[in-house]
Amino acid sequence: MLDDRAQTLLKTLIERYIADGQPVGSRVLSKYSGLDLSAATVRNVMADLEDLGFIASPHTSAGRVPTPRGYRFFVDRLLTMQPLDSDKIHAIEDQLHPSQPQQLISSASNLISELTHFAGVVLTQRRKAPKIRQIEFVSLSEKRILLILVTTDGDVQNRILFAERPYSPAELVTATNYLNQYFAGQDFDHIRQRVKEDLLKLRGDLQALMAAALAAGDDALHQADSQYVISGERNLLEIEELSSNMKRLRELFDLFEQRTAMMQLLDMSHRADGIQIFIGGESGLAPLDECSVIAAPYAVDGQIVGSVGVIGPTRMAYERVIPIVDITAKLLSSALTFQSNS
DSSP states (O other), X not given: OOOHHHHHHHHHHHHHHHHHXXXXXXXXXXXXXXXXXXXXXXXXXXXHHHHTTSEEOOTTOSSBEXXXXXXXXXXXXXXXXXXXXXXXXXXXXXXXXSOOHHHHHHHHHHHHHHHHSSEEEEEOOOOSOOBEEEEEEEEOSSSEEEEEEEETTSOEEEEEEEOSSOOOHHHHHHHHHHHHHHHTTOBHHHHHHHHHHHHHHSOHHHHHHHHXXXXXXXXXXXXXXXXXXXXXXXXXXXXXXXXXOHHHHHHHHHHHHOHHHHHHHHHHHHTSSSOEEEEGGGGSOGGGTTEEEEEEEEEETTEEEEEEEEEEESSSOHHHHHHHHHHHHHHHHHHHHHHHHO
């Protein structure tokens, strides 16, 4: 889409903006790009880049700033990564020495925050899937039903189901007895394997209720079984692009307290292959529209169990932050694997 000259100027513009935090003008581009171009040519290329949506012009300045689309092109095509030096890698390794898993998780979150000066976040390792001891349906109103799940380790989870039609007390008792008879003592991983064929055996009028109950139960236990640890949120108060909009900053901190949305984003990262980068609106979460999230999965004995990441402004030094997240995920994997086998 972009010729070499346009790519060089876009790369230079983004690097200067990340370094200085000021809109970049044609004179600065001419100086730092290494290209022998007239000021008029530079302005023409910048106008083309703006038309394509890679850069934008703030009203108060003649210079340009990158857009999320520009950052995405930069990260995917133009980024020159800066590998961590061995001393920094050894320093991270020293702080992630095998110990209790929860201490390792907290250490990883703190480390990423300290090294990047942004917010470090870790989706914690999941425990072995809990087994169901008891399932119960309680009618709340004509089409609202309370699902109660009790696991064998004593955890109780409640979810409200919105039924498509009213269910009589007798039908709810039938559904309760069926689930307890066939699924008590099993975990949801096993239940999922059986549910398709078992639902087909049910009377058609109970299939929808059972399907909704199992989906809600799986989601409830999944959320109860996962946590995320976040460190260094206060660092974001020092970032001018974020702190200048107090409404958005409050929304961002509210997001950190809402487990579900952040966990879903991190869960997407740990189910993907390698480093995942969400720039601005790519996360699908409005409070992160002016932020980037960089995350990488970590594993125990080769099995991915969570992800580590950083949350910061879109104007971040991606070439420096990406390797920090990547190395931390790898070293956390090694430490947790060693701990689980010792």
